[in-house]
Structures are given as structure tokens and as C-alpha cells.
Amino acid sequence: xxxxxxxxxxxxxxxxxxxxxxxxxxxxxxxxxxxxxxxxxxxxxxxxxxxxxxxxxxxxxxxxxxxxxxxxxxxxxxxxxxxxxxxxxxxxxxxxxxxxxxxxxxxxxxxxxxxxxxxxxxxxxxxxxxxxxxxxxxxxxxxxxxxxxxxxxxxxxxxxxxxxxxxxxxxxxxxxxxxxxxxxxxxxxxxxxxxxxxxxxxxxxxxxxxxxxxxxxxxxxxxxxxxx
Amino acid sequence: xxxxxxxxxxxxxxxxxxxxxxxxxxxxxxxxxxxxxxxxxxxxxxxxxxxxxxxxxxxxxxxxxxxxxxxxxxxxxxxxxxxxxxxxxxxxxxxxxxxxxxxxxxxxxxxxxxxxxxxxxxxxxxxxxxxxxxxxxxxxxxxxxxxxxxxxxxxxxxxxxxxxxxxxxxxxxxxxxxxxxxxxxxxxxxxxxxxxxxxxxxxxxxxxxxxxxxxxxxxxxxxxxxxxxxxxxxxxxxxxxxxxxxxxxxxxxxxxxxxxxxxxxxxxxxxxxxxxxxxxxxxxxxxxxxxxxxxxxxxxxxxxxxxxxxxxxxxxxxxxxxxxxxxxxxxxxxxxxxxxxxxxxxxxxxxxxxxxxxxxxxxxxxxxxxxxxxxxxxxxxxxxxxxxxxxxxxxxx
Numbered sequence: 001x002x003x004x005x006x007x008x009x010x011x012x013x014x015x016x017x018x019x020x021x022x023x024x025x026x027x028x029x030x031x032x033x034x035x036x037x038x039x040x041x042x043x044x045x046x047x048x049x050x051x052x053x054x055x056x057x058x059x060x061x062x063x064x065x066x067x068x069x070x071x072x073x074x075x076x077x078x079x080x081x082x083x084x085x086x087x088x089x090x091x092x093x094x095x096x097x098x099x100x101x102x103x104x105x106x107x108x109x110x111x112x113x114x115x116x117x118x119x120x121x122x123x124x125x126x127x128x129x130x131x132x133x134x135x136x137x138x139x140x141x142x143x144x145x146x147x148x149x150x151x152x153x154x155x156x157x158x159x160x161x162x163x164x165x166x167x168x169x170x171x172x173x174x175x176x177x178x179x180x181x182x183x184x185x186x187x188x189x190x191x192x193x194x195x196x197x198x199x200x201x202x203x204x205x206x207x208x209x210x211x212x213x214x215x216x217x218x219x220x221x222x223x224x225x226x227x228x
Numbered sequence: 229x230x231x232x233x234x235x236x237x238x239x240x241x242x243x244x245x246x247x248x249x250x251x252x253x254x255x256x257x258x259x260x261x262x263x264x265x266x267x268x269x270x271x272x273x274x275x276x277x278x279x280x281x282x283x284x285x286x287x288x289x290x291x292x293x294x295x296x297x298x299x300x301x302x303x304x305x306x307x308x309x310x311x312x313x314x315x316x317x318x319x320x321x322x323x324x325x326x327x328x329x330x331x332x333x334x335x336x337x338x339x340x341x342x343x344x345x346x347x348x349x350x351x352x353x354x355x356x357x358x359x360x361x362x363x364x365x366x367x368x369x370x371x372x373x374x375x376x377x378x379x380x381x382x383x384x385x386x387x388x389x390x391x392x393x394x395x396x397x398x399x400x401x402x403x404x405x406x407x408x409x410x411x412x413x414x415x416x417x418x419x420x421x422x423x424x425x426x427x428x429x430x431x432x433x434x435x436x437x438x439x440x441x442x443x444x445x446x447x448x449x450x451x452x453x454x455x456x457x458x459x460x461x462x463x464x465x466x467x468x469x470x471x472x473x474x475x476x477x478x479x480x481x482x483x484x485x486x487x488x489x490x491x492x493x494x495x496x497x498x499x500x501x502x503x504x505x506x507x508x509x510x511x512x513x514x515x516x517x518x519x520x521x522x523x524x525x526x527x528x529x530x531x532x533x534x535x536x537x538x539x540x541x542x543x544x545x546x547x548x549x550x551x552x553x554x555x556x557x558x559x560x561x562x563x564x565x566x567x568x569x570x571x572x573x574x575x576x577x578x579x580x581x582x583x584x585x586x587x588x589x590x591x592x593x594x595x596x597x598x599x600x601x602x603x604x605x606x607x608x609x610x611x612x613x614x615x616x617x618x619x620x621x622x623x624x625x
Contacts (some may be wrong), residue, residue, distance in 0.1 A: 047623075056530045056618040077534050084532020099240040102575045107232045112532040122232070158531065180461060 001068055003031035003165070003198060004053060009062035011048050011221075022048035023059070024221035032165070035189065037203055037212035038065040045221035046202045048169055053200070054087050054168045055079045055191050088159025092171035095155055102154045104137040106130060109162045129157035133187060139183040143200075144148060149180035160195075167191070169201035173208065185211050234537070237543035241521075248513060249549060252602070255509050256553025257560060259502045260598040263287040264561025265568070267590045272565070273488055285361055286449035287458040289475040290321055290465060299447060307351040308339055312444040313471065320469050321448055326451045326461035331358045334429060335446040336438050338400060338422075351379075351400065353429050361449055362423055370409040376427050379405040379586075383399035384419040394563075402435035403428065448472075503601055510605025514546070518613040526614050526621035538614040546606040547599055552596030558591045 006029070011022040023045045030036060030053075038046045051057040053064055054073050063070045071082055083089070088109075096105045130136045130151040133153040135146075143151055152172060159167050169188070173181040185208060192199045201212070209215050217224045230236065242249045255425050291299040295311035296449060315332075322330050336351040356373055366380065379400070397406050400422070411423065432438055452461045462474040518525075525538055 010301070047619075051619045054530070056526075056619075056622070073231075080529070080532050080534040080537075083530060089530045090528075091527070091530075095622075097524055099244050100237070108528065109531045111232060111234065111237070112534065112537050125602075162532070166560070194550055 002065075003032040003034075003067060003089070004028075004030040005063070005065040005068075006030075006049075007063040007065065009049070009052060009064065010058045010060045011045075011052060011057070021045075021221040023052065026062075026223050027220070028216070030198060030200065032198055033192070033212040034198050034200075035192045036198075037201045037209035037215045038200065038218060039203060039206060039209045041204075044218040046218050048221070049218065050168050050170060050200060050202055053166075054089060055083045056089075063125070084109060085162055086165050088156075088162070088164035088167040090155050090159055090167065090169035090172040090201075092174045092202075096151055096158075098143050100224070101140050101142055102130060102146065102157075103127065104133070105143070105154055106158045106161050108158060113162055126157070126161060129160045130154070132160065132191075133157045133182075145174035146181075148176055149183065152180070152184055152194065153187070154178065156191075157185070160191070160197075164197065166198040166200065169199065171202050171204065172198060173203070173205075181205075181208065229372075234540055235544055238541055238548060239366065241541075241545055242548060251514055252510060253553040253556065255360065255506050256550055256598045256602055257556040259499070259506045259601065260554045260594040261559025261561035261564060262495075262502055263499055263597055264407075264558055264590055264594045265564045266499060267593065268565035268587075270488065270495070271586055271590070285451075287452045288327075288450040288465065289477075290317070290318070290448040290450060290460050290472050291446070291475070293471050293473050296475055299473075299475065307469050310321050310335055310439060311446055312440065313446070315443050317469065317472060318445070318448055321450060321465060321472070322459065324465050324468055326452050326456040326464065329358065329360065329451045330448055331355060331360055332445045332448045333361070334426065334440065334444065336432070336440060352421045352423050353426045355426045356422065357495050360451070364425070365411045374408070374423070374425050374461070376425065377403075377405060378408045378540070379424045380409045380411055381407055382411050382419045382421045400424075401432040401437045403431050411590045496577050503597075504517050506601050507605040510546070510602055511608060514542070514606040514609040515612075518609040522613065522616065522621040525616070526618045529618035530622065535614040539610055541607060542610040542613075543603065546602050546610075550599035550602030551595070553594045553602065557598055558594045561594060562591070 007027050009023050010025045013020045013022050021076075026045075026049060038050065040046045048057065052072075055074070059072055062072070064072055066082065066086065067119050071079065074082060079091055089095075097108070100108070103123065103126050106129050107122055110122045110126075114225060127136060130139055130153075133156050135150050135153050135157075138146060138150060138154070141150075143154070146154065151170075156167075159169075167188070172188075173184050176184065188199050188201065189211065199212075203209050289299060290422040292311050292313035298311045312334075318330055318332055321327060332355060336353070338349050338351055352362075356363075366374065370380060379398075397404055399405070405424065405428075407422075411419070429440065430442070430618065433440055433442055450461075450465075452458050458476045462476045466474045525533075528538065528541075
């Protein structure tokens with residue numbers, strides 16, 4: 001059984017009288033520990049597909065089976081727990097809360113987890129996550145005091161806080177310079193190899209996409225090819 | 229590191245816009261202080277009136293016809309008024325069925341410089357033989373009956389009259405009097421008068437400085453027989469003696485209570501309008517907050533926050549604002565009630581003080597209303613933001 005089985009997935013957006021397909025009859029299997037890149041033009045359905053897999057968007061029809069369980073059938077609480085325990089998100093912008101320090105941003109997923117809320121070693125774990133991404137000394141810094149690359153690292157540390165099985169990254173290096181971009185990708189590779197976390201990342205950059213072990217291209221909501 | 233909790237996040241959120249938080253806290257504080265002041269005012273005046281009439285210890289008050297208002301002003305408000313009726317009224321009232329005991333008093337107002345060396349005050353002459361109004365307060369203060377040429381000051385008059393130390397000699401209506409004591413506090417208009425026995429009146433009348441004539445009294449206090457209805461007996465007295473007006477204990481301060489009811493209506497309208505305005509303000513500000521933080525809420529939802537977590541976070545913010553605002557309002561309202569209540573002419577001279585239990589109940593009511601209004605105003609924006617689909621708010625620019 002695959003970790004993720006996507007079966008005949010559809011997502012249509014309605015704009016006025018027009019129905020626009022976001023994801024159109026997509027079926028796809030993703031195995032545990034896979035490092036998958038998703039490429040495609042703007043509006044091709046990459047973000048829609050990954051968002052449905054991550055449980056932050058509900059499909060129009062179809063199934064997304066996580067270890068055999070259809071997450072589309074979950075209610076809001078069930079879906080929130082799925083996102084909290086199984087998924088680590090990274091977005092195409094610096095998605096940190098500006099009022100919280102780096103450590104507090106990393107601690108956020110634990111705050112929303114009933115199991116983690118009472119854990120006494122949360123702060124230590126957050127520090128370990130920050131050290132893992134190479135900014136252990138920046139725990140007390142606020143996002144405004146960090147560079148773009150450091151902010152992305154904090155976001156990765158936050159994604160790792162609840163020991164997720166899947167990390168979903170939507171153009172995580174979009175506005176970073178080449179060196180930082182490379183460092184972030186190396187970090188993903190290391191996490192994928194060392195922690196066996198499934199990583200699915202979206203990018204426009206074919207060069208970056210090739211660093212993944214498996215690639216898919218999307219066009220007009222359809223998965224066109226499984227290799228570049 | 230301090231424990232990372234929802235409250236910690238809520239407080240950090242409030243600190244990011246201190247001016248806006250301050251505006252909300254101020255609005256709540258003003259509303260609650262208005263409420264506290266209004267309730268304190270209303271309760272203190274109402275209860276003071278009741279206490280005052282109860283403390284007089286009479287079931288009926290009988291005054292010359294047309295002097296009912298003057299009597300209430302004299303007894304409740306400590307106003308300087310004089311009204312007289314023939315002393316034989318005592319016998320006529322005593323003859324009415326249902327009357328058990330009677331006592332009477334005569335009122336004078338001193339005029340500074342002309343006849344007296346004390347500041348203008350009210351003087352009450354009573355008959356020690358049948359008195360039951362003054363005696364309970366006099367026994368503890370003096371410990372012996374008041375003698376001719378002696379006077380005793382009401383609890384609140386000592387400083388007002390400029391008497392200074394006790395045992396001083398003073399001139400009242402060209403007669404020398406020795407102030408021998410201070411009456412215990414009664415919580416009535418008696419606190420603002422000077423007392424002497426009736427035997428001194430003859431000399432005062434002889435001085436020619438007072439409007440009082442021989443054989444006149446001001447007021448009769450009556451107790452009715454056990455089981456008799458004071459209102460009924462009062463109506464019988466009025467029906468039998470056309471020259472008098474009768475005020476039953478339950479009707480004392482009626483004029484005040486009517487005015488108070490109107491004031492309460494004004495307070496109620498003001499508080500209702502202020503509450504609506506505050507709810508609207510909270511709604512507008514939290515709508516703006518919800519829009520500002522839409523992306524942050526989306527991120528929190530994406531990393532696992534449930535709708536209930538978002539609600540909890542916002543409610544903690546709202547409650548913090550509400551509680552801080554309410555506490556400030558309670559303190560400000562209590563101080564206002566304490567300081568301003570006596571600037572109202574209506575109750576200037578009434579002893580209008582609340583006990584601790586009343587104050588606590590009013591404070592809790594203010595706290596609940598302030599916090600409740602804050603929560604009520606924020607309810608719609610919170611409900612809207614928590615229902616938003618995470619991806620849509622995250623991608624919203």
C-alpha cells in the first residue's frame with residue numbers, strides 16, 4: 001500500500017459562470033520516503049494538488065488515501081489533526097508569525113497538538129529542530145531580524161516539530177538567492193534521507209526539480225508526465 | 229523559557245497594536261464606569277432613603293397641612309425649613325383609633341450673626357418625656373438626659389458648625405448653650421442638626437429672634453398599635469383632622485423615588501446606547517484584526533490549528549481586553565460614585581453610601597457586562613475567520 005494514493009481527484013473553481021478545473025482526474029501514488037518534485041506553469045494545478053494532499057483544501061470529487069484512509073472524508077477536526085500530526089507545511093512566502101520568536105514559531109504546531117501541549121521537553125525539541133536546520137543560535141530572534149534564508153529554515157524547523165511523515169513545500173525557495181536555494185534543497189535531501197520523511201515540493205525551476213528522486217509535471221490540472 | 233501557551237500568543241497579539249488595544253480598553257472602561265456609577269447611584273440613593281425612614285423609628289409622620297414636602301426635606305435632605313402647627317394637634321392625633329404612642333418635635337433654623345454665634349443650622353427641640361426618636365441615639369452618646377441650657381450636636385454637624393471642641397459655650401437665639409456631646413450617626417437628616425430639650429423653647433421665643441410662637445410644634449411622630457396598618461391609620465388621621473398631612477413610613481421619600489426612577493431611565497438609555505456603540509466598535513476593530521491576520525490564521529490552520537483553537541486564541545484576546553477594560557471601569561466607576569454622587573443636588577445631603585457586599589456585586593456585574601460586550605462584539609468576526617478555508621486565506625494577497 002502506498003503512503004498516499006490519489007484516485008480520480010478533481011477540483012473545480014467557479015469564477016462567475018465559468019468553471020475552471022484546478023485538478024482534473026488526477027490519479028497518483030506516492031510512496032513513503034519519496035522525494036518528489038512537482039513542476040508546471042502558473043495555474044497548472046500544482047498548488048491545488050499539494051494543498052488537497054495536505055488537507056488545506058477539499059476536492060470537488062475523488063479520493064486521497066493516506067495509508068488507506070480517505071482524508072477527504074474527515075471532518076474539520078480530523079483534517080486538522082491530520083495536518084498537525086502527519087504533515088509539515090512550507091509556503092512560497094515567509095510564513096512565520098511576526099509577533100513570535102523563531103523558537104515560538106517552531107513551537108506553534110505543538111501548541112495545536114493535544115499530545116504535545118503538555119510535553120515538558122517542547123522547548124528543547126524546538127531548539128533541536130532549529131539546530132538541525134543550522135540556526136540554533138537564532139531562537140530568540142524575531143522573523144524581522146532574520147534573513148530570507150533563515151526564515152525559510154525556521155519554517156522547515158517548524159514543519160519538523162511534530163515529527164511529520166510528509167513535508168509539503170510550495171515553492172519554498174521562490175525568492176531566495178542561488179546559494180541559499182541550494183542550501184535549502186540540501187537540507188530537504190538530508191531530512192529525506194536521514195529521517196525518511198516524504199518530501200513533495202513545488203517549483204518552477206527545472207534545475208531544482210531534478211534534485212528530487214522523482215518528478216511530475218502538471219498542465220491544466222492534469223499530471224502529464226512522471227519524469228523530466 | 230516561559231511556557232508557550234495560547235494566552236502568551238494572545239498577549240503578544242494585543243501588544244502588536246497597543247494604540248488599538250488601548251482604544252478598546254478605554255471604550256470598555258468608560259462603559260463599565262458609567263454602569264457602575266449608575267447602579268451605585270441608584271442603589272445608594274434608594275437604600276439610603278429606606279434606611280433613613282426606617283431609622284426614624286415612627287410609623288407615621290404628621291405635619292401641618294401642605295408641609296409634607298418640607299418635612300421630607302427636613303428629615304431626609306437636612307434642608308432648612310420651618311413649619312408649625314398648634315400643640316393641641318397632639319391630643320387630636322392621639323385620640324385616633326390605632327395610634328399607640330406619640331412624640332413631637334419643634335424645628336428652628338439658626339441665623340448666623342443675628343441671633344447665634346454658630347453657622348446656620350437646624351435646631352430640633354424634643355420632649356424627653358415621650359421621645360423615641362432621639363433617645364436611642366442620645367443614650368449611647370451622652371449617657372444621661374439632656375439638661376436645660378445644654379445642646380448636643382448631630383453626628384455630622386460638629387465641624388460644620390465651627391464648634392471645635394466639645395463643652396464649648398455658644399449663643400443660640402440669644403441664649404447661652406453648652407454643647408455637651410455628639411449624637412451617634414443615624415444616617416438621617418438628624419445627623420445635621422443641633423438638639424435641645426423643649427424646656428429651652430420658652431426662652432428662645434422670648435428672645436424674639438425666631439418665628440416660633442408659644443404653643444406651636446412642627447411635627448408629630450406616631451407609632452401604630454401592633455397589627456394596625458400604618459397606611460390605613462394614616463388615612464384615618466388625614467380624614468379626621470383636615471389641618472394635617474400624614475406620611476406613612478413606606479411613602480417617605482416618594483418624591484425622591486419618582487425623580488430617581490426618571491434618572492434611572494436616563495441611565496438605562498445611556499448605558500444601552502453606549503453598549504451598542506461599544507459592541508459596534510469591538511465588531512469593527514475585530515473585523516479589521518480578522519482581515520489583517522487572515523494569512524496568519526491560514527498558516528496556523530495549515531499547521532494543525534482547529535477552528536476551536538482559533539476561537540480560543542481570539543477569545544483570550546477579547547477577554548483580556550474586556551477584563552482589563554472592565555477592571556479599570558469598575559475602579560473608575562466606584563471612584564466616580566464616591567466623589568460625584570454628592571455633587572447631585574438631588575442627593576447632596578443624603579447619606580448615600582454602599583456597603584461592601586453591594587459594591588462587590590456591582591463590581592462583578594460591571595465585569596461581566598464589560599467582558600460580555602467585548603465577546604459579543606467580536607463573535608461575528610471570529611466566527612467568520614475561523615471558517616475560512618486555509619489555502620484561500622494563505623494565498624490571499
